Amino acid sequence: MEKVILLIEDNPDDELLTRRALKKNNICNEVVVARDGVEALDYLFGTGAHEGRDLGEMPQVVLLDLKLPKVDGLEVLRRVRADNRTRLLPVVILTSSREQQDLVDGYGCGANSYIRKPVDFAQFVEAVRQLGLYWLILNETPRAGG
Amino acid sequence: MLRAVLGHLKRAATAYAVLLGALALTLLAYYYVQQRVENEARYRFDETVTAAQEAIDRRMNSYVDAMLGARGLFPASESVEREEWRDYVEGVNLEDRYEGIQAIGYVRYVSPGEKDAFEDRIAETFSDAGLQSGPVVQPDGERSGYYPVTFVEPFNEVNENLLGQDRYTEPAHRDAMDRARDTGEAEATAKVYVFSEASGDSGASLALVPGIVMYLPVYKEGEPTETVDERRSALDGFVVCYLTTGELFQDIFEEPYEPQIDFEVYDGDDLTPGNLLYEDDAVLRAGEALGRSAGSVSGAIEEATGLPIGEPDGPPGLNRSGKIEVAGRELWVYFEALPGFQVNGQSRLPLFVLLSGFAVSLLLFGITFMLARSRLRAEKAGQDLAEANRELEATNKELESFSYSVSHDLRAPLRSIDGFSQILLEDYADELDEEGRDYLGRVRASSQRMGRLIDDLLGLSRVTRGTMRRERVSLSALAEEVAEGLREANPDRRVEFSAQRGLEVWGDPRLLRVALVNLLGNAWKFTEKESEARITFGMDEKLSQRSLVPVYYVRDNGAGFDMAYADKLFGAFQRLHAADEFEGTGIGLATVQRVVRRHGGQIWAEGEVGGGATFYFTMRPGARLDPAPPREEARAR
Numbered sequence: 001m002e003k004v005i006l007l008i009e010d011n012p013d014d015e016l017l018t019r020r021a022l023k024k025n026n027i028c029n030e031v032v033v034a035r036d037g038v039e040a041l042d043y044l045f046g047t048g049a050h051e052g053r054d055l056g057e058m059p060q061v062v063l064l065d066l067k068l069p070k071v072d073g074l075e076v077l078r079r080v081r082a083d084n085r086t087r088l089l090p091v092v093i094l095t096s097s098r099e100q101q102d103l104v105d106g107y108g109c110g111a112n113s114y115i116r117k118p119v120d121f122a123q124f125v126e127a128v129r130q131l132g133l134y135w136l137i138l139n140e141t142p143r144a145g146g
Numbered sequence: 147m148l149r150a151v152l153g154h155l156k157r158a159a160t161a162y163a164v165l166l167g168a169l170a171l172t173l174l175a176y177y178y179v180q181q182r183v184e185n186e187a188r189y190r191f192d193e194t195v196t197a198a199q200e201a202i203d204r205r206m207n208s209y210v211d212a213m214l215g216a217r218g219l220f221p222a223s224e225s226v227e228r229e230e231w232r233d234y235v236e237g238v239n240l241e242d243r244y245e246g247i248q249a250i251g252y253v254r255y256v257s258p259g260e261k262d263a264f265e266d267r268i269a270e271t272f273s274d275a276g277l278q279s280g281p282v283v284q285p286d287g288e289r290s291g292y293y294p295v296t297f298v299e300p301f302n303e304v305n306e307n308l309l310g311q312d313r314y315t316e317p318a319h320r321d322a323m324d325r326a327r328d329t330g331e332a333e334a335t336a337k338v339y340v341f342s343e344a345s346g347d348s349g350a351s352l353a354l355v356p357g358i359v360m361y362l363p364v365y366k367e368g369e370p371t372e373t374v375d376e377r378r379s380a381l382d383g384f385v386v387c388y389l390t391t392g393e394l395f396q397d398i399f400e401e402p403y404e405p406q407i408d409f410e411v412y413d414g415d416d417l418t419p420g421n422l423l424y425e426d427d428a429v430l431r432a433g434e435a436l437g438r439s440a441g442s443v444s445g446a447i448e449e450a451t452g453l454p455i456g457e458p459d460g461p462p463g464l465n466r467s468g469k470i471e472v473a474g475r476e477l478w479v480y481f482e483a484l485p486g487f488q489v490n491g492q493s494r495l496p497l498f499v500l501l502s503g504f505a506v507s508l509l510l511f512g513i514t515f516m517l518a519r520s521r522l523r524a525e526k527a528g529q530d531l532a533e534a535n536r537e538l539e540a541t542n543k544e545l546e547s548f549s550y551s552v553s554h555d556l557r558a559p560l561r562s563i564d565g566f567s568q569i570l571l572e573d574y575a576d577e578l579d580e581e582g583r584d585y586l587g588r589v590r591a592s593s594q595r596m597g598r599l600i601d602d603l604l605g606l607s608r609v610t611r612g613t614m615r616r617e618r619v620s621l622s623a624l625a626e627e628v629a630e631g632l633r634e635a636n637p638d639r640r641v642e643f644s645a646q647r648g649l650e651v652w653g654d655p656r657l658l659r660v661a662l663v664n665l666l667g668n669a670w671k672f673t674e675k676e677s678e679a680r681i682t683f684g685m686d687e688k689l690s691q692r693s694l695v696p697v698y699y700v701r702d703n704g705a706g707f708d709m710a711y712a713d714k715l716f717g718a719f720q721r722l723h724a725a726d727e728f729e730g731t732g733i734g735l736a737t738v739q740r741v742v743r744r745h746g747g748q749i750w751a752e753g754e755v756g757g758g759a760t761f762y763f764t765m766r767p768g769a770r771l772d773p774a775p776p777r778e779e780a781r782a783r
Contacts, residue, residue: 011558011562013558013559013561013562013565013566014558014561014562017561017562017565017566020565020569066554067554067555095554096553096554096555096557096558096561097550097553097554098553098601098604099549099550099553117557117561118561118597119557119560119561119564119593119594119596119597120564120590120594120597121561121564121565121567121568121569121590122568124561124565
């Protein structure tokens, strides 16, 4: 059974486009969507709506938007990196922003990769293809919690 | 009001402290100099007074000496004859050496019994001299004894009147003669009037002028003179000396004495006009001065030494009175400094010190005041600047969050438009005809173009704000790099590019790269229709020399532009070419202009349609690196 991809994204259009881009690239992992930072943290730590979730199952990769309601992307990243259970989780920042400061902050908080969503959908599909190839197929991650 | 004054005092406290200090110093210096000048004046005055007194003393003694010399004639010869007397007086050269001596004579004591014989002898003398003989002993009358003048020299029109005169009848003369007879010393009369030559214009041949007469006793040869009684009975006569005090003191007080000191000589310590013997400047001052300081003067009149006594009255009336003993009588000399005495010399010095001290104090006050004020102004300006800076920072923050929103939120809908248009094209291609697909293609092209516009706008704003990081940048190397990037991006183009070597400046490498990317990118773009495209980057020597700063240029042989629109080149979204002719957002040159301006330079362009274009730009003077780099400019964000 292939691991899930956690997509943290508040814009349903972007969610749909991301799902399509994944599908176009034959990436068939289950996609779990969190609409804001709180929901994402609940899923990752088995709290709130995700109370009792099996924490042995961690996503293969987390696709993280920076601009999120409630708790923003950088804060989510910080908490993920601060917790032993999720410390080593691959997190890819996927955002519209191209501000230098966001890049610096993102890597500074421990992002594994930073990808800017292009306006051109064809380019976006290409970016997702490379992302999937790298993080889902090539990259080896240590066992979660392990 | 009070607060304003207090505030002013507080701000200018240093200035006022300086003023007070300087004024205090000035007053101190004034006081000191004043004292010095006064002391000097007093010293000068004292010197003069002492010298004058000594001169009087000396002169009087020399008169007494002359009389003593005359007395010496008597023991030497049994009886002194008139010729001997004349020889003696001529011998001592009386008129030249002893100015003021009117006559020197001999008064013989004649007892009533001897009177007739004496008168006969005198009458002889008269006829010898060819004079008419009147009553010989004058005044006439019977007395217990007679003291007629027997010889007198120099024997002239004035002095011949003295012959036979018996002055013992006058109290002043009698007093002097009695004292002389009893003491055996020379004794002077009080102030008397003596015959003198009349001054030239009066017409008379005789005048009575103030004077004193001195008597020196002559005793009979061989008789004892130990006691007063012995001396009285041994008396033969007196050597008598007539002095006119006017001539006498005038001679003494001539040069080299200070002309600005007035001398007055009085007989006795009662300094009133009745006793005046000599007056230097025809103004009586002693009485006035004594009226002013009677206590101090009369209180000090005690010493019998003849040395100066009496307190000086202090400036401006430096004065002093002192006595001199002359042949048993006291002469009082009064000295007073005239107003000119102190002006002479350095008396203007204290005033000068005071005035210049005031001036310097005011000057110092002014300078300190201005310094304090400009410091306050500088502080105020500093505060204003800090305030403005804070406002600017706030504005910058707002701008930043605005552009963040632009970059993030405006792009999301564009992505949706493009993405779903693409999905339509892919999944529903069969249901759309050619026209529908064309429309969707246009939707996609537009959204992508808008994405680029947003990116360029963000780029433009990033160029404007943010900190400048200045370092050594090789424009030549940067141009080569950018050209290489363009060549790689357009492998099918053939462009001949050349960059002048060794052009280094002091600037922000990121911004300068943006500028060159845009300038070279433009050149690349507008030469795409040329078969032999040429692009050069370099420094224009001629223009650099003329404008005194390096002028760099990017030249191409491309489409060029109409110079009529040259001023519109650098505005945002200004395009001189149709969108389908050359692609672009119209923000590139606006961005370049901002970069150049942030480096303190200017940008301008020359070109002609179809004849290529040249873009010139300069940088802040000194931005070029030779030889030492200028200090880094730290600009707050």
